[in-house]
Amino acid sequence: FRSPSTEAVRALLIDVASQCRTIGAMDVSTAFMHADLPPGVHVAIRLPADVSATKDIHSPTYAIASKALNGLRCASKAWLQLAKQVTESHGLLSCPTEPCAFKGVFRRGKFSCRMVLILYVDDILVGCDSPHGLENLRDAFLDRVSKVKITGQLNPDQPGTIIFLGREITRFAGSKNLYMRVPTSYLYECLANVSQTDTPPQIDLEKDTSDKGNEPLSAEAASKYRSILGRVAWYCQTRQDLLRFVSILSTGQSVPLHKHEIGLNKLLRYLKANLHIHQELRNSGGDRTIHLYTDASWGGKSYSGYVIFWCGSMLKSVSRCQVTISLSACEAEMVAIAQGCQETLGVLHLLDRKSTRL
Numbered sequence: 001f002r003s004p005s006t007e008a009v010r011a012l013l014i015d016v017a018s019q020c021r022t023i024g025a026m027d028v029s030t031a032f033m034h035a036d037l038p039p040g041v042h043v044a045i046r047l048p049a050d051v052s053a054t055k056d057i058h059s060p061t062y063a064i065a066s067k068a069l070n071g072l073r074c075a076s077k078a079w080l081q082l083a084k085q086v087t088e089s090h091g092l093l094s095c096p097t098e099p100c101a102f103k104g105v106f107r108r109g110k111f112s113c114r115m116v117l118i119l120y121v122d123d124i125l126v127g128c129d130s131p132h133g134l135e136n137l138r139d140a141f142l143d144r145v146s147k148v149k150i151t152g153q154l155n156p157d158q159p160g161t162i163i164f165l166g167r168e169i170t171r172f173a174g175s176k177n178l179y180m181r182v183p184t185s186y187l188y189e190c191l192a193n194v195s196q197t198d199t200p201p202q203i204d205l206e207k208d209t210s211d212k213g214n215e216p217l218s219a220e221a222a223s224k225y226r227s228i229l230g231r232v233a234w235y236c237q238t239r240q241d242l243l244r245f246v247s248i249l250s251t252g253q254s255v256p257l258h259k260h261e262i263g264l265n266k267l268l269r270y271l272k273a274n275l276h277i278h279q280e281l282r283n284s285g286g287d288r289t290i291h292l293y294t295d296a297s298w299g300g301k302s303y304s305g306y307v308i309f310w311c312g313s314m315l316k317s318v319s320r321c322q323v324t325i326s327l328s329a330c331e332a333e334m335v336a337i338a339q340g341c342q343e344t345l346g347v348l349h350l351l352d353r354k355s356t357r358l
Contacts, residue, residue, distance in 0.1 A: 004100040004118045006237060007316050009125065010180075010281070011350060012101070012116050013169065016127035017178040017281040018288065018311035023127050024134040024153035025164045026141075031122035034145040035068045035078035043072060076121070082144060083119055090140050092117070097349045108136045125164045131155045167238065170278070179278035181238045187271065190228050194265065196273040201266035203248050205259055206300075213259035225256040229264060232271070238279040240317040242267070244305075247319060284311035290351070292344045296322075296336035298329040306340035308347055315347060 016023045037043060043065040053059040068075040084094060092102040092115060106115040106128065113130040115137070126134055134150050141148045152162030159173040166186075170179045217225060229249055236242045245267050252260035294306040305319040318339075326332035 003120055004098055007347060008095075008098045008101045008350060009118055009165075009167075010313075010315050011310065011347075012118050012125060012127050013178050013180060013281045014311050014313045014315060015116055017176070017313065018284040018286075019129075020156045020176045020283055021127050021129055022131050022133060022153065022155050023125070023162065023169065023178070025151045025162050026124040026126065026134065026138060027149055027151050028122040028124070028141060028145055029147040029149075030070075031079050031145065032068045032070050032072075032075040035075070035082040037065065037068055038074055038078055038081065041074050041078075043069075043074075045069075079121070080119070086141055086144055087117070090137075095350055095352075097346060101350065106133060106137065108140055111136050120165055123165060166234075176283035178281040180281065181278045182235045184275040187231060187235055187275070190231055191268055191272045191275075194268045194272055197269045198273050199270070201245060201263070201270050203245050203263040203266060205248060205251070205263065210259075213257065213262070215258045217256045217258060217261060221261065222256045225261055225264060226253055228268070229253065232264075232267065235271075239277065240279070240314060242271070243317065244319045279314070281313045282311065284313075287311060290315075290344070290347065292340050294333070294336045294340040296326075296329075296332040298326055298332040300325070302326045302332040302335070304332075304336035304339050306336060306343065308340075308344055310347070310351065316343065318343065 013023070015021070045063045045065055047061045047063060049058075051061050053061045068078040080099065087094070087102045091107045091112075092104040095101040095103070100119040101116070102119070103116040104114075106113055111130075111132065113128050113133045115126065115128040115133055117127070117137070118125040124137075126137060128134070128137075131153075134153055138148045138150055152160075154160050154162060154169075154171050157176070159171055161168050161170045163169070166182060168181055168183055171177070172179065216222070229246070232242075233246050233250070236246050245263070249260055249263055249267065288311050291309040292306060293309075294304070296305065297303045302322045302325065303319060304322055305317075307317040308315045320339075322332065322335050324335075326335060
C-alpha cells in the first residue's frame with residue numbers, strides 16, 4: 001500500500017485553508033476485509049484442526065477466499081482498488097504520482113461539490129466546498145463497506161481541532177487559517193529532565209574533533225539516542241525549521257558519538273522552549289501561485305536548501321548535503337537550483353499545474 005506523502009497531506013490542508021473550505025476526517029472499520037481480491041490472485045486458507053471434510057477420519061479442510069483478509073500482502077492493494085472504484089464512480093480521480101490522493105467534483109444523486117481527499121489505509125482526510133460533503137462521501141462508502149464513521153469535521157469559520165495520523169489540525173476562533181502540529185505530549189517524556197533555552201542551537205559536528213567528542217556512546221546510551229532522535233524526527237514533520245538539525249544528528253544513528261549526544265541535548269533544550277509553535281496554512285485570498293526558493297553553501301561539503309510555497313504557505317522544504325563536491329559557489333548554487341526544480345516538478349504533477357516561479 002503506497003501511503004500519501006507529507007507533501008500531499010500539506011497540499012490538501014493548504015487547499016482547504018486558502019479557499020476556507022470544510023475539512024474532516026473519516027475512519028473505515030475492517031477496511032481490508034471488504035475488498036475483493038485482485039484479478040489473478042488466489043488464496044487458499046486452511047481451516048482449524050477441529051474442522052474435517054469427512055465424518056469418519058480427520059481430513060484437512062481448505063477454503064478459497066473471495067475477499068481480502070488482514071495479513072495478506074495483496075489486501076492493501078485490494079482495498080485501494082475498492083476505494084478507487086467508490087471515488088471514481090462519484091467523480092473523483094486519483095493523482096498519477098500520488099495514487100492515494102483524489103480530487104474532482106463529487107456527485108451523489110442531486111448533491112455535488114468540489115472535493116479533495118487523502119486515503120491513508122483506513123483513515124481518510126477530506127476537504128470540500130459543502131458541510132454536507134463528508135456525510136455524502138460516508139454514505140457512498142457505506143454502499144460497499146459495513147461501517148464508516150466521521151471522526152471530526154470543521155466547517156468554515158468554525159473553531160476546533162481534528163486529529164489525522166497523530167497530527168492536530170486546528171482552526172482558531174476568528175481565523176480562516178489552519179494550524180497543524182504533532183501534539184506536544186509526544187515529547188514530554190524526552191523533555192522531562194531538560195532545561196530550556198530560546199537560543200537556536202549551534203550544531204557543527206565537524207568542528208568537534210576532541211577525543212571526548214569522538215568517543216562512542218555505550219550500548220544503552222546509543223539506544224536511548226536513537227529512540228529520542230526518532231521521536232524528534234517524527235515531531236518535526238510540522239517543524240521544518242528544525243529539519244536541518246535532525247539531518248545532522250541522523251548521521252550518527254549507526255554509531256552515535258558523544259558529540260551527537262551533546263548536539264541532541266542542545267536541540268531538545270530549544271524544542272522545550274518552542275513547543276507552542278504550529279505550522280500555519282494561510283487563507284491566500286485567491287492567490288494560488290507556486291514559488292520556489294533555493295540556496296546553497298559552498299565549502300568542503302556543499303549543502304542544498306530549497307523551499308516550495310503554494311498559496312503563501314510552505315508546502316515542502318529540504319536541506320541536504322550535495323553528492324558531489326562543487327568547485328565554486330556558483331556551481332553549488334546551480335546544483336541546488338537543479339535539485340529544487342526536480343522536486344517542484346513532482347509538486348506540479350500533484351497539483352496538476354503547468355508552471356512555477358523561481
